[in-house]
C-alpha cells in the first residue's frame with residue numbers, strides 16, 4: 130500500500146526512472162545518476178564573485194536529485210570575456226567563493242563541473258576568430274598573434290584554477306557562437322585542439338574535460354556548422370584525439386533528427402562517431418504534460434533514444450529553474466507536483 134509522500138518501491142518504478150537512476154562514470158569520477166543540470170547564466174555574482182546565495186541556488190538543485198551540476202558559464206580572465214560583471218569568473222580572487230559553493234554541494238552527493246566561457250564575438254566590443262564589422266565599424270576584432278595567445282592562456286589558466294579550486298571536471302563552452310565556437314565555425318579547429326591538448330597536459334590524464342558544442346547560435350537558431358555527419362566527425366575525432374573526455378551536444382529539442390536519412394539527434398550522432406560519454410539536452414520535461422504524454426517530446430521518446438545508446442546523460446535546464454526538486458519528483462513518481470516552467474522562473478533566485 131502506498132502512503133502519501135512515500136515513493137513507490139523500486140520494482141514498480143518505470144523504465145525511465147530505473148535507467149536514468151543508474152550511476153555512471155566519466156573517467157574515474159562516479160556520478161550517482163544520469164541527470165545533469167544544464168549550464169544556465171543567472172548573473173547573480175556581483176563583481177564576478179559567487180555569493181552564498183549562489184551556493185544555495187546550486188545546493189537546492191543538487192539536493193533535488195541532480196547527479197551532475199554544470200555551472201553557468203564562468204568566464205576566464207580576459208578583459209573582453211563577459212558583457213556583465215554579474216557573471217561569475219574563475220580567477221584567484223574568486224577561488225574561495227567557489228570553494229564555498231562546492232562545500233555546500235558536496236554533502237548532497239552531486240558532482241560539479243565548471244563551464245569555462247568567453248563570449249567572443251557575442252560581446253561588444255569583442256574578439257573572435259574573425260572580425261565582425263557592423264555599420265562600417267569593427268565591433269569584434271580578429272584574434273591574432275599576441276591577442277590569440279592571451280586567449281589561449283586565459284583558458285588554460287582557468288582550467289588549472291578549476292582543478293585547484295576542486296571542481297570535479299571542466300566543460301569548455303564551445304557552443305552557441307561564443308569564443309571557442311567562433312574558432313570551430315571559422316575552420317580553426319587546430320586552435321581548439323591545441324587548447325584542449327594544453328589543458329589536458331596541465332590537468333593530467335584522468336581529470337574530466339569535455340566540450341559543449343552546437344549547430345545553433347544565440348544569434349541564429351537555424352545556424353548549422355556541420356552540414357553532414359562527416360563534418361561532425363572531423364571535429365569530434367580531432368577533439369577526442371586532443372584529450373576531450375565527454376561531449377555535450379547542445380540542441381534545443383532533443384527529439385529532432387540532426388541529419389537526413391536517420392532519426393539520430395546531435396547527441397546520437399556524436400556518440401556513434403566519437404564513442405565518448407555524451408550528454409543530450411533540449412526541452413526535456415519542459416512541458417510536464419507533454420513529457421508524461423506519448424508524443425515526440427515524451428519520456429518514452431527520450432528513453433527510446435537512450436535505449437539505443439544515443440546518449441549517456443540527460444541535461445535539464447529550465448525545468449530546474451522553476452522546480453529545484455524536478456529530478457526527485459520525477460524519480461519518485463510525483464509528476465503532479467512538478468512546478469511547470471514559465472518565464473517568471475527566470476526572475477526567481479535562488
Ligand SMILES: Cc1cc2nc3c(=O)[nH]c(=O)nc-3n(C[C@H](O)[C@H](O)[C@H](O)COP(=O)(O)O)c2cc1C
Pocket residue numbers: 167168169170171201202244302304341379380381410411412413415444445446447448475
Ligand atoms: C536562463 C538561461 C541561461 C543559459 N545560460 C547558458 C550558459 O551559460 N551556457 C550554456 O552553454 N548554455 C546556457 N543556456 C542553455 C541551456 O544550458 C540549455 O541548453 C537550454 O536551456 C535548453 O535546455 P532546456 O530546454 O532544458 O532548458 C541557458 C539557458 C537559459 C534558459
